[in-house]
Amino acid sequence: MNFLITISVGFKEIWANKFRSVLTMLGIILGVGSLVAQSALVKGLENGMKEALIAIGGLEKVYVTPQAIPIWQQHRKDQAVGNTMNDIYALQRSAPLVHLVTPEMQTREVTVTRAGKAFNPWHFVGTWPGALELNQHVIEHGRMVSDVDEKEARSVCVIGTGTRDALFGSPEEIGREINPVGEFININHQRFRIIGMFQHYESELDRKARALANENGPEPGKVGPTRKRGQGSGKSKSGAGIAFEWKNNTIYIPLNTMWLKFRAGVAAPLVPGAGAAAGLDSGPDPRLSTVYFKVKDLSQMNDALQQVRNVMMHTHKGIDDFAFNTQENWSENIATATRNARLSGGIIAAISLLVGGVGIMNIMLASITERVREIGVRKAIGATFIDIFIQILVESVVIAVIGGVAGLLASQGLVKLLTLVSPADYTPVITVDAMLLAFGFSVVVGVLAGIFPGLKAARLHPIQALRYE
Secondary structure, three states: HHHHHHHHHHHHHHOOOOOHHHHHHHHHHHHHHHHHHHHHHHHHHHHHHHHHHHHHOOEEHHHHHHHEOOHHHHHHHHHHHOOOOOHHHHHHHOOEEEEEEEEEEEEOOOOEOOOOEEEEEOOOEEEEHHHHHHOOOOOEOOOOOOOHHHOOOOOEEEOHHHHHHHHOOOOHOOOOOOOOOOOOEEEEOOOEEEEEEEEEOOOOHHEEEEHHHHHOOOOOOOOOOOOOOOOOOOOOOOOOHHHHHHHOOOOOOEHHHHHHHHHOOOOOOOOOOOOOHHHHOOOOOOOEEEEEEEOHHHHHHHHHHHHHHHHHHHHHOOOEEEEEEEHHHHHHHHHHHHHHHHHHHHHHHHHHHHHHHHHHHHHHHHHHOHHHHHHHHHHHOOOOOOHHHHHHHHHHHHHHHHHHHHHHHHHHHHHHHHHOOOOOOOOOOOHHHHHHHHHHHHHHHHHHHHHHHHHHOOOOOOHHHHHHO
């Protein structure tokens, strides 16, 4: 009961000096609010980047790219063949720890035209049907390139919504969704028929914005959906949204078609199973841009990479002219970036809380000066050292607790304000852990801020205190 009375006295003291108490709490409110808001922004960033990581294939995806021949092997550079179809067939036969082994051949400076409109795709590649699953694509209309398209080197393509919007018009421009399957486009002046289109990929923030727009109805003067899409201008969103824009601005064609029409001139096609003997080495630039595969078991990543390395060192005649790039590297970068952001933001918020603690200590010292005679009376009628110390400490903690609760409430509005002022490709997420941490820190600051004033008050001599005017 005495403890409850002590708390009650603390509230009365705060209420008696409302304006001073609010100013004292302001540092705690700002510190707690900024700590929670900063944590929410970082958590949203982390979620958005992980969402993008999954969208482009997940942690199991690995790609093998060419690298410079090491100095100690420069004398054998004339024997280097680079990444070729031989690697693909060898991995399919001799690397049981991986699957979805898929070749990719790219070419740059590609212009796609239709009806006077031109577009430069972000990702124009020749590949196999397995790229659909490998890169987590979903067909919305039509179909993916098939083995028959590959074998016959047909002039067909599968496009993303960014390509469709740039060449046929976006839903916002014409008021309806367009299905381009069956239409023809020109890729570097060569006629291709569209056989499929991927679904539209977007970040969590874009999905929520589109859902809200659909609930509220179309904007005045517009018909149909109101979602905003990339128009192939080359301007990318910040952060994780780049991965979705990259997928939207993709064009896939059969690998053999890429080889015949864009890379090899009149050289023999890449007939499946024939390898280099079918003409891969007979024409110009037979190398693949990238070799993709997925590890069957993520826990065996290192063993799988070693297995692939052994196979490819054999097909590359012992020349180490290739390198592995794993999504784990990106995952580690995400973890490092979020950890650094939390650390830097946490330090700034902690400084604000400490400033608030200094304010609490200052106001408690001022309060003791005003209440010296009161403290003397209490000690004269039997109050102990501990009673006085606990009274001052509780008042300090009460101020910190009220400030902490107010800071948690303020963090909700602060997060919304930051989202409006600086929108990004992710939605801030306020977590319970961050709220508990911020509130706990404010309580600790209150305790620390009350120790010195409490000791000073408890050490007052009752006779000297009673003589104080």
